[in-house]
Amino acid sequence: MNPAPGAAARQIYLIQPRFPISYWGLEHFLPLTPYQAVFPPLGLLTLAALTPPDFAVTLCDENIGESIDYQTNAPIICITGYIIQIERVFEIAERFRSLGKTVVIGGPLANLLPDVCALYCDVLFEGEAEYTWSRFLRDYLAGTVERRYQEPEKIHLPDSPPPRLDLLKGHYAHGIVQCTRGCPFSCEFCDIIVMYGRKMRLKPIERVLQEIEAWKARGVPQVFFADDNFIGNRAYAKDLLRALAQWNKRQRPAMSFYTQASIDMVRDEELLGLLRDANFVSVFIGIESPRKSSLAETHKTQNEKLDMVEAIHKIQSYNLFISAGMIVGFDNDDPTIFDEQFNFLQRAGIPITMLSALMAVPKTPLYKRLKAERRLVKRTSSSKEPSQYAGTNGGTNFHPLHMTVEELKRGQQELCRRLYAPKAFAERLLANLYRFRDVRYRPEAVTWTSLRTLFRLAKMYGRQGWAASRFFWSMLGKTFWHSPRNLPQMINLLGMYQHFCKLLSQDVAWNPWAPATPEPKIDSRRVSVSDGLFGVGHDEGAVDGRAKVLSHANCPSGPSPGTAPQALSAASRTP
Ligand code: B12
């Protein structure tokens, strides 16, 4: 691991490995749009910005179709990754190690499974890298590199530099900005507070605006705020929103935003109004469960205290599409939880749902408790086993109390298909839209590119038959009638819907548009805004999966929050 001599030593190759096809990747929708990926790799762009200018940095993002240059002259290979990229991370790492390179692994995967990752790299980074990265580079040049660089503290967020957008090559749908780190709550399953703390750390507002400007300059029409809880510090959030609204007023076309936040935002109408005024279109909320005893068990007190259906309706009335993180498999959950979840989501009218089985993530209080109760599923293979935490298929890593692991998995996957049956989805989506009032949303300009996306999407629905086509045009018609400004968003949500349906029918015969099979478990009390939308021939929820082994990657698992990429805006290409 001695550095190569001279300038050649000062070259760094940063790699964002390919994500497996997933709920969030929108792989089945992206080809209809001008984009190659939804999000740029913010972690690596930040690492690049932390690198002194006398190092040459190259970025490779496999997600935009770039091939990894195994012939690179760079002696330092840096690989980032989330847990779901684990196999690809290790594959790339092993190949570069066999070529004699210094392989460095960092990011969320390394934070979660440092000991496993350490087996595949020369240098492992644990925790935030704002301070440790420069120490590593100094050690590297001095030939005194350590095996592990660990950040024991939480870094001062203003020390995190703006990402180096100049390294980006592809066309990304959305920009990404992080304003805060941390969350004041203490949900038992959450690794965020373990990694980023409960004390909110804030980026100066002028810095946030500069980052937004930089994305705007790249032609990105929409920015995601990658905060753990955007309203974790309400006073800061309000100041930021005021500044954003001011900034956005001057933009032609305006930029739209989305983020993730806790449901207690509902308690502050001023905050909700500011979100609307700043042009926020959507928010992801970790709701987790409609069952109060499950919320109490997991210490999700902010949800437990509220009437959540009412709260969601109120948030929607500020013109926000809601996506929600829902979890099944708490100790208070029994097999009736699946119906309860379905009925709740329909009543609340939450269109996009990320439904996961509860997962005990290492280092969390939940993990510690289940370990003490000897309920963790035993690992079966060697220490080089990639991971038991990579399940995005409803699988979990502990023994639930009132269900078997298999029942939980099957229930979760059946519920996913029930939720994304066209009628159920349409009801939720329109219920959300119909609660919009006083719409001031300033949509992006209509361009040839966005029209092309619309045309391709219409063709895609058309190819799936009359029911699908009718669904598509009817949703657009109703949106036009109720709130024409939201048409671009609706188009994108319908694109996302195609992606979800494809995922859900990946390994199991499931045709959402097949002739109707009566859905036995629908709650008659739910909001029914789509009456008359479907005629004969439409399926409410043709689920025949009981006897089958259900698919992988149908619905993501893992802790919330995480956010559904909001509408893929097709307004302009990133240069
Ligand atoms: C934005 C975000 C998303 C976005 C964008 C993802 C993307 N493709 O870029 C969306 C909504 C799509 C998303 C999706 C998912 N996400 Co997410 N997401 C986040 C979030 C909120 C912020 C990430 C971020 O940009 N941070 C800012 C940058 C600057 O931080 P960073 O990447 O960690 O990088 C720093 C260090 O880690 C380090 N570093 C990073 N890489 C490297 C590499 C090297 C070599 C070195 C030295 C250092 C280093 O340097 C940086 C500066 O300190 C985090 C929570 C969080 N606070 O991190 C969750 C988080 C990363 N997501 C998580 C998960 C589980 C997911 C999903 C898998 C959910 C699911 N079950 O489907 C999906 C992935 C699917 C996909 N195709 O992307 C988990 C990751 C768990 C894990 N340990 O792997 C997190 C931690 C949240 C959580 N606890 O639930 N996510």
Ligand code: SF4
């Ligand atoms: S799950 Fe969400 S609300 Fe709960 S502590 Fe984690 S980030 Fe905060």
